[in-house]
Amino acid sequence: MSQCERTSWEFPALPYAYNALEPYIDAQTMEIHHTKHHRAYFDKFYAAIQGTELESLCMKHIFSMVSTLPLAVRNNGGGFFNHKLFWKVMGPNGGGEPQGALAEAINQSFGSFEKFKTLFNEAAANRFGSGWAWLIVKEDGSLAVTSTANQDNPLMDIAEVKGFPILALDVWEHAYYLKYQNRRPEYVSAFWNVVNWSAVTERFEKASQ
Amino acid sequence: MGHPIPRCPHFNLNQSMKRNVVLIIAFILTAFTTQAQTSLSILQTPSGKSVFPPLPYAYNALEPSIDSLTMSIHYSKHFKAYYDNLMKAVSGTPLADKTINQIFANIADVPVVVKNNAGGFYNHDLFWEVMGPNSGGLPTGEVAEAINKSFGSFDNFRKAFDDAAKGRFGSGWAWLIVKEDKSLAITSTANQDNPLMSTAEVKGIPILTLDVWEHAYYLKYQNKRADYVTAFWNVVNWQAVAKFYQNALK
Numbered sequence: 001m002s003q004c005e006r007t008s009w010e011f012p013a014l015p016y017a018y019n020a021l022e023p024y025i026d027a028q029t030m031e032i033h034h035t036k037h038h039r040a041y042f043d044k045f046y047a048a049i050q051g052t053e054l055e056s057l058c059m060k061h062i063f064s065m066v067s068t069l070p071l072a073v074r075n076n077g078g079g080f081f082n083h084k085l086f087w088k089v090m091g092p093n094g095g096g097e098p099q100g101a102l103a104e105a106i107n108q109s110f111g112s113f114e115k116f117k118t119l120f121n122e123a124a125a126n127r128f129g130s131g132w133a134w135l136i137v138k139e140d141g142s143l144a145v146t147s148t149a150n151q152d153n154p155l156m157d158i159a160e161v162k163g164f165p166i167l168a169l170d171v172w173e174h175a176y177y178l179k180y181q182n183r184r185p186e187y188v189s190a191f192w193n194v195v196n197w198s199a200v201t202e203r204f205e206k207a208s209q
Numbered sequence: 210m211g212h213p214i215p216r217c218p219h220f221n222l223n224q225s226m227k228r229n230v231v232l233i234i235a236f237i238l239t240a241f242t243t244q245a246q247t248s249l250s251i252l253q254t255p256s257g258k259s260v261f262p263p264l265p266y267a268y269n270a271l272e273p274s275i276d277s278l279t280m281s282i283h284y285s286k287h288f289k290a291y292y293d294n295l296m297k298a299v300s301g302t303p304l305a306d307k308t309i310n311q312i313f314a315n316i317a318d319v320p321v322v323v324k325n326n327a328g329g330f331y332n333h334d335l336f337w338e339v340m341g342p343n344s345g346g347l348p349t350g351e352v353a354e355a356i357n358k359s360f361g362s363f364d365n366f367r368k369a370f371d372d373a374a375k376g377r378f379g380s381g382w383a384w385l386i387v388k389e390d391k392s393l394a395i396t397s398t399a400n401q402d403n404p405l406m407s408t409a410e411v412k413g414i415p416i417l418t419l420d421v422w423e424h425a426y427y428l429k430y431q432n433k434r435a436d437y438v439t440a441f442w443n444v445v446n447w448q449a450v451a452k453f454y455q456n457a458l459k
């Protein structure tokens with residue numbers, strides 16, 4: 001991981017307007033989620049690494065040794081990275097199905113797109129408490145669905161199932177409570193309408209590099 | 210009144226007779242269901258009610274500290290789902306004959322669905338009981354003395370409880386407990402765990418609790434959990450806490 005270094009940390013702008021995912025994810029939720037929750041993770045993460053040797057490392061490197069680092073790095077570094085990926089894999093005019101090599105990989109690993117969706121829905125529904133559902137590329141190049149608690153993710157050395165995340169769904173209650181309240185499954189169904197499959201495909205290609 | 214009356218060829222029941230039959234059937238069903246539920250020791254919880262416990266006050270009783278809509282969804286959806294899922298998970302199994310305390314004491318031996326829903330049921334039941342309208346202020350009597358003894362002052366106690374509630378990352382609960390040596394302690398647990406569970410890091414009998422899942426405050430406070438925690442002190446029912454303290458000493 002010597003090639004993975006960085007020189008600056010920035011809080012990313014949302015790649016679309018707050019209302020761009022309406023009616024599936026409401027503008028108020030997006031705005032609070034980005035400007036309050038995500039922002040707080042970024043600020044606390046940066047405060048935790050500023051002036052330390054971690055400041056010059058990339059996230060992947062930090063996550064690979066997160067069990068040896070302060071809890072603030074794990075929780076806030078996870079919160080920073082996970083939300084950044086989450087924004088990226090959604091978008092207006094999303095939905096539909098993946099194409100090309102990603103579609104083939106999904107068929108190969110899960111049998112069909114529908115079977116993959118069912119697995120992902122279950123991972124999102126069954127994560128008790130706060131957490132995330134993931135589609136990851138494992139070390140052997142196969143795809144897998146997993147979920148993590150709180151702000152953990154599959155890049156972390158503490159993750160039960162490890163891999164490179166290419167699709168993420170936030171199932172903390174803050175991600176859906178204003179619109180869906182206790183009805184998490186409705187939020188999970190709505191999510192498929194805003195998945196940006198070309199962004200997921202880019203991540204997929206990046207994983208195999 | 211969805212119970213169909215079987216058609217009888219010899220008697221033509223008039224409307225009011227039909228209604229009486231429906232009421233009698235409904236009564237028998239209710240009595241039978243209540244009977245069946247009472248036999249489940251698992252439902253013996255802080256409120257002492259063995260069926261799905263009624264909220265001890267109106268949904269709007271904790272306004273403006275906790276809003277009516279939140280209370281309504283929290284009680285009738287979240288709490289009800291924990292109750293229903295617990296019933297489903299234990300019905301017809303030996304666990305239904307155990308008390309909820311016995312289940313918590315051997316929590317590593319039960320399926321995770323029982324753990325999560327038994328916790329969710331017990332924790333919310335206690336939570337409703339320790340809040341109320343016309344509440345807040347300071348504790349008095351023995352529980353006040355115990356707080357001073359264990360924490361130095363009420364302010365020290367409150368600060369430690371606030372820190373536990375704000376510091377719990379993700380979903381969970383903050384607790385004031387009576388430990389085995391009868392001293393008081395503050396702790397927090399993840400998700401629907403609680404200090405009665407054999408797996409808890411800090412064990413004891415809960416006498417005050419605060420739900421810090423986002424569903425407990427998001428409609429009114431959104432990301433500002435700290436404001437919710439501050440507002441909570443306005444609705445703490447110290448008389449109820451004193452009662453649970455006395456029970457814990459027994």
Ligand SMILES: [Fe+2]
Binds near residue numbers: 037174175
């Ligand atoms: Fe989030």
Ligand SMILES: [Fe+2]
Binds near residue numbers: 283287333420424425
């Ligand atoms: Fe709750």
